[in-house]
Ligand SMILES: [Zn+2]
């Protein structure tokens with residue numbers, strides 16, 4: 533182990549201890565026992581454990597959102613105040629265990645993004661379009677060509693993607709560097725997750741359609757979403773994807789989680 537690794541290991545242990553200290557604070561505050569040793573709870577936490585004031589306050593404020601969520605409260609000792617605070621208001625007694633699983637396996641930026649998306653459920657743009665007889669004719673022909681089973685939304689998406697990048701189609705060769713590059717280009721090197729504006733960094737390949745029609749370029753955070761059971765309809769076109777809170781049970785996803793660490 534080199535010096536840096538040694539330092540990291542100790543830092544991790546220090547964080548773990550700090551999480552456990554923070555876990556105890558609300559009870560100490562409620563009991564009033566701290567008054568024997570300091571004027572305020574912040575002073576007490578600083579005097580004996582050098583805990584930052586802002587973290588102490590965050591911990592105490594968090595308590596009211598944890599009253600009927602024992603698993604989430606317990607998780608503070610493992611993952612810290614900041615990660616738990618990101619989901620405390622969103623989680624319910626029914627789904628808190630699932631959130632705990634996500635906190636343990638997802639990175640902090642990914643939890644941050646998840647919390648943001650759950651707080652602002654998006655309004656999808658919807659409109660009705662009345663087709664002229666000519667357009668209706670064209671639409672029917674296009675639908676026949678692209679696949680009669682596709683929904684109107686899927687056809688429109690195919691057309692818009694082709695418009696962005698003409699002549700690109702998926703093939704069924706094995707997944708190569710070139711394939712990944714092409715997939716990224718179809719999405720203009722952007723993350724395929726709805727409304728994400730980030731550059732794509734990784735290519736997600738659920739491989740459940742038997743070909744490569746489900747390859748998606750994603751940013752690192754949304755790739756984590758895919759492998760944490762958070763995306764409903766993940767093998768369908770991105771506009772069909774929906775955020776969901778579910779336990780990770782898929783073996784591939786569990787392998788990914790292990791690999792990412
Ligand atoms: Zn993937």
Ligand SMILES: [Zn+2]
Pocket residue numbers: 723724725728729730750751752753754
């Ligand atoms: Zn993204």
